[in-house]
Amino acid sequence: MKVAVFGASGMLGFAVCESVIRRGFTLCAYSNKSTVSISSNLKSKSLPFSNDDQITRDLFDQWPDAVINCAAISSPDEVNKSPTVAQDINVEGAYRLASIAAHIGARFIHVSTDMVFDGSKSPYRSTDMPNPLSVYGVQKLDAEKKVLSVTDENLVVLRVTLLNGNSPMGKRSPHEKILQSLAIGSKLTLFDDEIRQPCSVENLSDVIVELLERPNLNGLFHWAGSEEISRFDLGLRILKRFGINSDQIIQGKVKDEQLNLGHRPSHLSFVLEPLVSKVRTQPLSIDEQLQELRVPNELYSWYREFADDPSCYVPRF
Template sequence: MSCSGAELRIRFSPGHVQLVQEEVVPAPKVLVTGATGLLGRAMCKEFQNGGWLVIGTGYRRARPRLLRCDLNDEDAVRGLLHEYKPDVIVHCAAERRPDVVERHTEAAVNLNVHATSTLAKEAAVCGALFIYISTDYVFDGRNPPYGEDDSPNPLNVYGRSKLEGERETLRHCPGAVVLRVPVLFGEVESVAESAVTSLWLKVQEESCTLDHCQQRFPTDTRDVAAVCRKLSERARQDSSIRGIFHFSGKQQMTKFEMAVTISQAFSLPSNHLIPLTEQPAASAPRPINSQLNCSRLELLNLSVEPQPFASAISDCLWPFTPDKRWRQTVFH
């Protein structure tokens, strides 16, 4: 996938100068879709720190140093891949808010399914490794933990759209990797960007009722990005690295338990937080417990050890504490 070349270099030694030709291997290139989003930003940072040349794309929120590309425009996608010839494509762009998907189904399906299909086809044509980020919501939550070979049964339109994206990925690009992950958190531009970091607002309310029914496994985007880089580096050397993988944080927590942990991490009171033990009403039904079995990654030594939730969430939220709030304007 990469081309190597040669460079002439001068080698000095005492009393001797020698002109030698050395083989130079260019840095591998990764294209990250959704690079303006929560996971996409972490992905770009991880690959860049690992010595990769990163090409990030966005659309409505595209900013300097990112390429603007409408992923629903097949010609634009084809032209982008033809011009930049990435070795790896990590497809982070998605509509990942289940309630929004229920209300705006057509737009969500266009991004989660049709754009994925286009990218998978073009990845196969240009010989790039394609990594598709999927979700634990492809499962119904009735019989956890779920392995990669367990039968999906999504409860909501979001889960169905991501499952269809998986199928399109593997149909058009058999050598692709599908990585299923649960609810994500990470460095945010506003706390509302993640369902986990948005609990910071609840912690500061006078009284707040929070779900204490649905079991979640909050996962740091930095860890997901590290796994994707490891998968990319191994898969470029080993064609057996393909198909479906699971990665997840290890701590099982409800939203109520996450909020209490956040309160404790910042030495704030939590007695105003009220656990709700009946499944809350929402426009999109959620699985009670869609825990992922991540042993395939672990057996291949492609996983990472997640940070404890308390320390990881503190890293994300400290800029939003009252004495650091000025940082929000320059955080990214």
């Protein structure tokens, strides 16, 4: 199988590329402005969504069997800063890729988010009514609708939750943000009334690659880890995993900060049926997810000095 992955330089896209290679498929990896080395002899190709014609030309030249869209402006704050730019990527770019994939008969997998819900009625099924609170959530919901309107066959929209894991730049995931901020001497505030059901990016990538070979599974599905946790408790578990004292993060409450934070859903979790009974890959517990986490390479010397008990963490270089 030949698989085109968009967003290959991002946290999820990079892990999906690794999973595609592990499965033995041929990979065409696309990123925005930056290129990233996926393996010793494969780099992503820079191909911004604004370059419509080139995307069409490339996909017609490559004629992949599957297209996976992990590209997005994935930070709600970034979307708020430039909503029109984000709309072009999160909605129009996704729709364009789905249309080209349908035209060339390629299976299409599009990644969406739990932020399409308002957080008042967790756990959510994929049949529950969305009600996004942020511009990011509105755009991701719009993208789902447009992508799903392209075809009923050969297409999956997969909503996923907060992602744990290792990103190519070492700055994207919850543990990387905590370590990066400690390394510059500041402490993060994390909220104990913001409940999430985090998901391992490697585990999610395995599900996505498994879905490539399951043409009978089409439509809208949910994926996450197996446990709920508050962002603050996740922070504490991350510190413990790396042998750092628990007073290094600040406990806060979203409800005390609403004016500064805009509208953040308080409780987002998913019912994983029907997908979870249909795939071999199974959701991971928080402990299993924590075991996969690495200290970003450039922080390793700082970490050895800073950690209270660095022996908790055995590096994998």
